[in-house]
Amino acid sequence: MPLLTVSNVTLSFGGLNALSGVNMNINPGLITSVIGPNGAGKTSILNCISGFYHPTSGDIQFGEHKLSISSFSPHQVSNLGIARAFQNLELFSGLSVLDNLLLARHQNLNYNFLQAVFYFGKASRVEAENRAYVEEVIDFMELEPFRHQIVGNLAYGIQKRVEVARALTLAPQLLLLDEPMAGMNIEEKEDMVRFIVDIRQDRDVTVVLIEHDLGVVMDISDHIYVLDFGELIGAGTPDEVSQNPKVIEAYIGEE
Amino acid sequence: MSANRWLTTGNYFTSYQDEQRIFSTRLDKLIFIGFIVCLFAWPLLIKLSNRNMLVLDTILIAIVAVLGLNLLTGFAGLISIGHAAFVGVGAYTVASIIRLIGDDHVLVTHAWPLVIIVAGLVGAVVGAFVGLPALRLRHLYLLMATLSFQIIFQWIINFSTFFNQGQTISVGRVFWFTGKIVRKQHYVFWYYVILVAIVLLGLGVRNLLRTRYGRSLVAVRDNDRAADAMGMHPGLTKVYAFGLAGFLAGIAGALHAYLYRGVGFESFTLHHSIVYLAMAIVGGMGTLSGSFWGPAAIQFLELRVEDLAEKAGHYFPSNMNLSTALRPLTFGLVIVLFLMFEPRGIANWWRIVRSYVKLWPFRY
Numbered sequence: 374m375p376l377l378t379v380s381n382v383t384l385s386f387g388g389l390n391a392l393s394g395v396n397m398n399i400n401p402g403l404i405t406s407v408i409g410p411n412g413a414g415k416t417s418i419l420n421c422i423s424g425f426y427h428p429t430s431g432d433i434q435f436g437e438h439k440l441s442i443s444s445f446s447p448h449q450v451s452n453l454g455i456a457r458a459f460q461n462l463e464l465f466s467g468l469s470v471l472d473n474l475l476l477a478r479h480q481n482l483n484y485n486f487l488q489a490v491f492y493f494g495k496a497s498r499v500e501a502e503n504r505a506y507v508e509e510v511i512d513f514m515e516l517e518p519f520r521h522q523i524v525g526n527l528a529y530g531i532q533k534r535v536e537v538a539r540a541l542t543l544a545p546q547l548l549l550l551d552e553p554m555a556g557m558n559i560e561e562k563e564d565m566v567r568f569i570v571d572i573r574q575d576r577d578v579t580v581v582l583i584e585h586d587l588g589v590v591m592d593i594s595d596h597i598y599v600l601d602f603g604e605l606i607g608a609g610t611p612d613e614v615s616q617n618p619k620v621i622e623a624y625i626g627e628e
Numbered sequence: 629m630s631a632n633r634w635l636t637t638g639n640y641f642t643s644y645q646d647e648q649r650i651f652s653t654r655l656d657k658l659i660f661i662g663f664i665v666c667l668f669a670w671p672l673l674i675k676l677s678n679r680n681m682l683v684l685d686t687i688l689i690a691i692v693a694v695l696g697l698n699l700l701t702g703f704a705g706l707i708s709i710g711h712a713a714f715v716g717v718g719a720y721t722v723a724s725i726i727r728l729i730g731d732d733h734v735l736v737t738h739a740w741p742l743v744i745i746v747a748g749l750v751g752a753v754v755g756a757f758v759g760l761p762a763l764r765l766r767h768l769y770l771l772m773a774t775l776s777f778q779i780i781f782q783w784i785i786n787f788s789t790f791f792n793q794g795q796t797i798s799v800g801r802v803f804w805f806t807g808k809i810v811r812k813q814h815y816v817f818w819y820y821v822i823l824v825a826i827v828l829l830g831l832g833v834r835n836l837l838r839t840r841y842g843r844s845l846v847a848v849r850d851n852d853r854a855a856d857a858m859g860m861h862p863g864l865t866k867v868y869a870f871g872l873a874g875f876l877a878g879i880a881g882a883l884h885a886y887l888y889r890g891v892g893f894e895s896f897t898l899h900h901s902i903v904y905l906a907m908a909i910v911g912g913m914g915t916l917s918g919s920f921w922g923p924a925a926i927q928f929l930e931l932r933v934e935d936l937a938e939k940a941g942h943y944f945p946s947n948m949n950l951s952t953a954l955r956p957l958t959f960g961l962v963i964v965l966f967l968m969f970e971p972r973g974i975a976n977w978w979r980i981v982r983s984y985v986k987l988w989p990f991r992y
Contacts, residue, residue, distance in 0.1 A: 472843055539858070
């Protein structure tokens with residue numbers, strides 16, 4: 374049974390259809406990639422899932438109970454267990470790496486305002502517990518040397534990693550990664566690929582990946598959806614997709 | 629922590645709770661407590677004139693107000709030029725109570741701590757209400773909303789007979805356990821009250837800043853899209869920031885009413901809003917210590933300039949209006965210079981001094 378179902382989603386801005394009738398099934402425990410040329414609607418579909426856009430028509434259902442999330446706002450979606458890393462860095466640049474990650478624990482810090490003002494008992498304890506969780510993620514994403522540094526001062530590649538780490542700190546069931554490797558060199562890319570594979574294997578998180586580097590996509594994906602001009606032009610395993618004539622046409626052009 | 633905590637070369641935390649402490653070493657804590665004790669003890673030894681004591685009290689009240697503004701503008705990134713109106717809401721809450729039950733009612737003269745807290749709560753509610761446009765508006769447009777509140781506030785005060793049309797509504801003398809606070813004790817008494825308020829509110833704010841209620845403020849400042857994706861409602865967080873600022877401003881307003889023993893509209897004008905903003909900028913936006921430096925620096929500057937203007941007027945009587953222009957002139961100049969050369973405010977100098985002292989006599 375799919376973890377997330379995108380059924381017949383259309384998203385239009387005025388006369389422009391960013392997405393038209395897109396269907397997707399995201400199966401649990403897999404790495405599903407969404408590829409396509411620039412402007413194909415990859416980020417739009419992610420924005421629809423994470424609540425930043427609301428589909429003009431169609432439905433998005435999440436989880437066992439097929440909860441319709443197409444009208445949810447981002448914070449409601451994230452509370453369900455869908456985390457997202459942004460394409461352009463959207464970090465809290467004035468805060469340390471630690472605080473960035475602690476912010477992702479916002480919903481788990483379940484003390485009330487008065488306990489926070491006096492900072493005794495529960496507030497202190499819950500903060501320490503969540504700090505331990507954050508430390509575990511820092512360990513996982515190998516961010517230890519940067520823990521106390523201000524995010525805005527870090528190198529781009531590290532910031533990208535903090536972005537993924539922050540999404541991971543939400544303890545999601547489903548992780549949406551929007552071009553986590555954009556603008557990285559080979560070494561950083563290899564690191565990131567390793568992290569993504571580890572996230573799926575060790576942390577049992579379903580991953581949806583948008584990526585332009587087809588080599589990476591073909592290597593690590595279990596399932597691929599290909600978008601072009603807002604329409605789904607192909608779907609299947611990496612092998613199937615790479616044989617698909619429509620996909621070849623979209624990427625390379627006709628002979 | 630190591631065995632001899634006076635000789636350690638660093639902080640060796642053994643638990644996360646240790647690391648979350650405000651004072652990471654006993655020495656830090658000791659210095660802080662010593663400092664507070666000094667603040668409480670010195671009026672017993674040195675007797676200041678009422679005029680100087682009043683200046684000091686005014687600075688302390690400004691600190692309470694700027695603490696709120698700093699949370700709103702420095703931490704949550706929401707610029708407000710209606711902060712004097714929030715302070716006014718606190719003061720006029722006291723005034724309303726007095727208009728309703730009289731200024732010698734036991735509630736006003738004996739239960740004044742309660743009145744001050746009520747003023748804070750009213751300030752919080754009004755602040756949150758004024759902050760509602762933050763659900764939709766951003767940046768400059770939100771600024772306009774706060775400006776409009778400032779104008780509406782002044783208008784309401786000036787045109788309603790209940791508030792005496794902005795004329796002073798007097799506040800009665802209060803009682804302490806030792807009896808009525810007479811004129812001679814008045815300023816020292818309120819110095820202590822305001823100091824207690826600052827210590828409590830300061831520690832409260834410091835605590836908030838290390839919990840989710842403080843971090844969420846900075847989150848909506850830095851990136852409210854990401855804040856949304858992290859599971860917090862950015863709009864409501866901003867409204868909460870306004871409520872928090874309103875609370876502190878309300879407390880400051882009530883203290884102001886009691887200190888001056890009267891509430892008049894001329895203490896809560898647009899000019900004062902801008903002065904509060906200047907204090908926050910000069911002190912250092914987004915730093916807790918900035919809320920303490922700013923008011924002190926600006927008030928001190930104002931006093932110096934006033935002296936200077938008086939002297940100048942003495943020597944050049946024909947240019948009297950020029951010397952009255954000196955005050956706004958220097959004032960504007962200081963803000964511009966700070967924004968240009970030290971946008972992080974005096975708090976940054978403090979930070980530099982501290983890190984220097986920490987390492988002395990070594991360079992790094």
